Amino acid sequence: MTVAPSASQELEETPVRNGMLRYALSKAGGALLSISMVIVATFFLFRLLPGDPVRALAQGRNMTPEQLDLERHRLGLDKSLPEQFFQFVKQTVQFDLGTSYEYKRPVLDLIGERIGSTLLLTGTALVIAVTLGIWQGARAGWKPGSRFDRFSTAISLVLWSVPTFWLGLLLLMVFAAGVGPIPGVFPTRGIESVDAPDGFGYVLDVAKHMVLPCLTMVAVVYAQYLLVMRSSVLDEVGQDYVTTARAKGLKDDDVRRKHAVPNALLPTVTLVFMRIGFVVGGAVTVEAIFSWPGLGQLFYEAIRVPDFTLMQGTFLLITVSVIVMNTLADVVYHLLDPRVRSA
Amino acid sequence: MLEARNLSVEFASRGRRARAVDGVNLAVGAGEIVALVGESGCGKTTLARTLLGLEKPAGGEVFYDGKPLSYKARELKAYRRRVQLVLQDPTGSLNPRQTVYEAVAEGPRIHKLPDEEKVVADALSRAGLRPPERFFLRYPHELSGGQRQRVVIAGALALNPDVLIADEPVASLDASVRGEILALLLRLRDDLGLSALVVTHDLGLAWNIADRVAVMYLGRIVESGPTEQVLQSPQHPYTKALLSVLPESPEKIVLTGEPPDPTRIPSGCRFHPRCQVVFGDCRTVPLQILPAAETQQAACHLLKLDG
Numbered sequence A: 001m002t003v004a005p006s007a008s009q010e011l012e013e014t015p016v017r018n019g020m021l022r023y024a025l026s027k028a029g030g031a032l033l034s035i036s037m038v039i040v041a042t043f044f045l046f047r048l049l050p051g052d053p054v055r056a057l058a059q060g061r062n063m064t065p066e067q068l069d070l071e072r073h074r075l076g077l078d079k080s081l082p083e084q085f086f087q088f089v090k091q092t093v094q095f096d097l098g099t100s101y102e103y104k105r106p107v108l109d110l111i112g113e114r115i116g117s118t119l120l121l122t123g124t125a126l127v128i129a130v131t132l133g134i135w136q137g138a139r140a141g142w143k144p145g146s147r148f149d150r151f152s153t154a155i156s157l158v159l160w161s162v163p164t165f166w167l168g169l170l171l172l173m174v175f176a177a178g179v180g181p182i183p184g185v186f187p188t189r190g191i192e193s194v195d196a197p198d199g200f201g202y203v204l205d206v207a208k209h210m211v212l213p214c215l216t217m218v219a220v221v222y223a224q225y226l227l228v229m230r231s232s233v234l235d236e237v238g239q240d241y242v243t244t245a246r247a248k249g250l251k252d253d254d255v256r257r258k259h260a261v262p263n264a265l266l267p268t269v270t271l272v273f274m275r276i277g278f279v280v281g282g283a284v285t286v287e288a289i290f291s292w293p294g295l296g297q298l299f300y301e302a303i304r305v306p307d308f309t310l311m312q313g314t315f316l317l318i319t320v321s322v323i324v325m326n327t328l329a330d331v332v333y334h335l336l337d338p339r340v341r342s343a
Numbered sequence B: 001m002l003e004a005r006n007l008s009v010e011f012a013s014r015g016r017r018a019r020a021v022d023g024v025n026l027a028v029g030a031g032e033i034v035a036l037v038g039e040s041g042c043g044k045t046t047l048a049r050t051l052l053g054l055e056k057p058a059g060g061e062v063f064y065d066g067k068p069l070s071y072k073a074r075e076l077k078a079y080r081r082r083v084q085l086v087l088q089d090p091t092g093s094l095n096p097r098q099t100v101y102e103a104v105a106e107g108p109r110i111h112k113l114p115d116e117e118k119v120v121a122d123a124l125s126r127a128g129l130r131p132p133e134r135f136f137l138r139y140p141h142e143l144s145g146g147q148r149q150r151v152v153i154a155g156a157l158a159l160n161p162d163v164l165i166a167d168e169p170v171a172s173l174d175a176s177v178r179g180e181i182l183a184l185l186l187r188l189r190d191d192l193g194l195s196a197l198v199v200t201h202d203l204g205l206a207w208n209i210a211d212r213v214a215v216m217y218l219g220r221i222v223e224s225g226p227t228e229q230v231l232q233s234p235q236h237p238y239t240k241a242l243l244s245v246l247p248e249s250p251e252k253i254v255l256t257g258e259p260p261d262p263t264r265i266p267s268g269c270r271f272h273p274r275c276q277v278v279f280g281d282c283r284t285v286p287l288q289i290l291p292a293a294e295t296q297q298a299a300c301h302l303l304k305l306d307g
């Protein structure tokens, strides 16, 4: 737009910004509080789990009780619970997530190695799911009761109710062996082939490995985006400003594109971020099923040992990033919506 | 200028057909303000939407400048520049994420009018928002209810229409600003020769601004005529009942019976289940549909007896 703000309006900007800053700070404070509670909860949660990590580590090897005690001492497990707790808190706030029992390496390093593949998988799946879900949801909600709407809603309700692992296993079975005329086209394990070529060939190889886990994740999370977008658009359809725009001569498609979708997008995207935990949960399952070498699989393996420090570390990282995402979504929502911006 | 000829509109409602508008003749002349009154659900909004071409009639036609309204995209779009809409709730009528400038500029942009900024500024000042530049970058939530309704009116004026259709334009506003908005409509008529169809259930409002009044009951006009005549010497029992609830009225006529249901229109006179003076013919003999006449007229069997 070519219109310059007048002087009086520039003056009024300041209190608005202050209000926003105060809001952001209070949200950040709330997030910090949640994170501290998560740290405390994490510590106790993982000590309630059954299983003795030292015995688990010793499995298959012959170890005397003295050797077990020595190992316990090395891991700090012979100290009292309060001592262990304070040690844990002190390390955590210094971003030291400890050393994995099993790998005998810093948890942070292990996470660093795996986080890339997780981001690749969840990132790709999220982009596809969000784009597809929002596009389809917007069209469905704009013409409620239409054939497209009924079809979309039915599909998403089915996908919503299918458990991730069930869908994943189904795809795994179909594509591992191939069913009838369908050959097993896509690899079902890991992120790359043993004999993967270099350069572009490698990218292609990874992409092929990603198809099935990505498909599973998209199928499971896209339904909720579709349904949320559908209901947000549905809220806008009956609004008077939609009628007003029509009465001014705006084409139906443009009314949807210029008015209904942008207004529906804001609550939808916020909700999408608020429910990011759902995606993370899905990632753990999907990675476990398809042996995708990411954080989810790391966590899954850590539970089986059990490897306390590794579990704690991955769990903390995942939980904290969900909290941070939610807070960001909340603040960005307030930043973008003029109604709440100055309220 | 704008005319409904034997217009009817139907909706499918729970498997049945609801005739929300059931045979309406109504004309709004150049520079004329017509009030459409009637209780809730009688079909006022539906009639207004159909006149705007937002709803397709099941029967009858909308005429503009003597030509029937065409529902072809291009012709409908041209029609939008002539007849504009103002709705009841200005908060809902404005996209909350658009500035005043964007809201008012929407019409000119759709129709690719030249000099957009000047058109917007003119429309805002004609709607009483002066100096217009001060309002350009405001968001609706920063304005008062009255100012918002002025922005909505400016958005309509930006297309330089001949007719405004205003559906309860002040019903959601504070009593203190209602008068201002009504005065604005009157001034627009005087300055620009703008015609208006004002939908309302407030007879006082009709009295204040309308040249003519049409009273609607269950999808049909039951009485119409010059405002003074219809409101001071009503002929139809329904108009009398509506007027009797005003504070200055000596005797109250309380309407009994169920509120009307457009899926079940009574035989004979559609008002007979609730009429005070119902008699033999009323239940069985249908009434003629009133023509779009200037003079006072009412659809009631009693009048035929008198005359």
Ligand SMILES: Nc1ncnc2c1ncn2[C@@H]1O[C@H](COP(=O)(O)OP(=O)(O)OP(=O)(O)O)[C@@H](O)[C@H]1O
Residues within 6 Å of the ligand: B011, B012, B013, B018, B020, B038, B039, B040, B041, B042, B043, B044, B045, B046, B047, B201, B262
């Ligand atoms: N889109 C629709 N679908 C089905 N029925 C409708 C629709 N719009 C209106 N109706 C019905 O048509 C009848 C007339 O409604 P309308 O909104 O025109 O009344 P109104 O006179 O404007 O009432 P109010 O004073 O409450 O605004 C009502 O019975 C209503 O239920």
Ligand code: SF4
Residues within 6 Å of the ligand: B236, B237, B238, B269, B270, B271, B272, B273, B275, B276, B277, B278, B279, B282, B299, B300, B301, B302
């Ligand atoms: S026709 Fe009969 S029922 Fe209808 S309004 Fe007149 S008197 Fe009443």
Ligand SMILES: [Mg+2]
Residues within 6 Å of the ligand: B044, B045, B046, B167
């Ligand atoms: Mg209405």
